[in-house]
Amino acid sequence: MSRRVAVASVALVAAAALAGASPARSHLVTTGLGPFYDGLGHLALTPEDFISVLAAALLVGLRGKAHGRAALLVLPASWLAGGALGLALRPGAEPVVGVLSLLVLGILVAADLTWPTTVTVGLGAAIGLVHGYLNGGALAAVAGGGLGLVGIATSVFVVVALVAAFVTRLEAPWARIAVRVAGSWIAAVGLLMLGWWLQTALA
């Protein structure tokens, strides 16, 4: 059951990414420190990506050390790989990807299901590839996009390392419940975002 849920989540996110693309609407926010640091600041200034990474980190933190270690390597690496692909193929922005990421990851955090590490690797790879691919598409239009991508992947690594390590150490039942409540909030935000997106898409 849990494996099926995770596979379905991966398929949903991947399908959304491969759906029709619209013109690019996102760029790196300038820090004045060059493309690497612009990329490093990307998560701090782009809540869509930040909350997805945060949710992924909460999820693997709840699952335990082995899952955290796997995600720590897989998520930034796949983000980079997806970004490189995006730089080459230059896809347009697809806001629904971020929405589905929030919804699926939020539900998985709130549900606190158990699954083998391989599923975490697959889920992390899917999230990283999809978000990186879209980041790469946006960065293709600016100089130093590759360095910006490295900056983004670095910040993903840092966020996953800090948050997953923190959550992994939580032992008190109420603390784990607080993490699950945070997941339900992320899922609720995802649902509202889906409504906003559908409203625009149906208009």
Add this chain to the structure above:
Amino acid sequence: MSAPPTSRLRATLTLAAAGLLLRARPTFAHLESGQAGGFLQGLAHPVTGLDHVLAMVAVGLWGAQLGAPAIWLLPVTFPVVMAFGGMLALVGVGLPGVEVGIALSGVLLGLAVAAAWRPRLAAAAVLVGLFAVFHGHAHGTELPAGQNALLYSLGFVAATGTLHAIGITIGLVHRFVWGRTLLRALGALVAAGGLAFLWRALA
């Protein structure tokens, strides 16, 4: 004669700042305006209507009165189902008697606390979820255009969760004998408030 350390430090910092300013790249310029406004507006939205506040605090009170696992399950159910109601409104799905449903939620949740009613967990979750749809639909209909949807949604969900947390915190007096009486009195107060709103909705 060499300059004092503080002067050297100041000169180095000035040079570094000048260097950073020279390296600023206008091609990355992208204003992220209005994001805080979106979050703050979302945060303020659920607390602007007393009918919403009464019901959301009552959910926390009831959860605390019922104890684990309702103490966290009910406040998790409400924001997620409320977001679903908001999504329905955003995509244009109509819901009859929204104002009556919201007022009734205050009456029935208040009565549940006042009577210290202890239904099965699933029944309590269904009741809370049912009313959450009405609250979410009302909020979804009133959502302002032109905000940052994600930050608005984040603020909105965080405010809802905070109202539940306030209810739970107040409800912790349930452990004392006098606290149980106080809690039931508060439930009666919520029910009376709900009745007033019901009267207004039906008038």
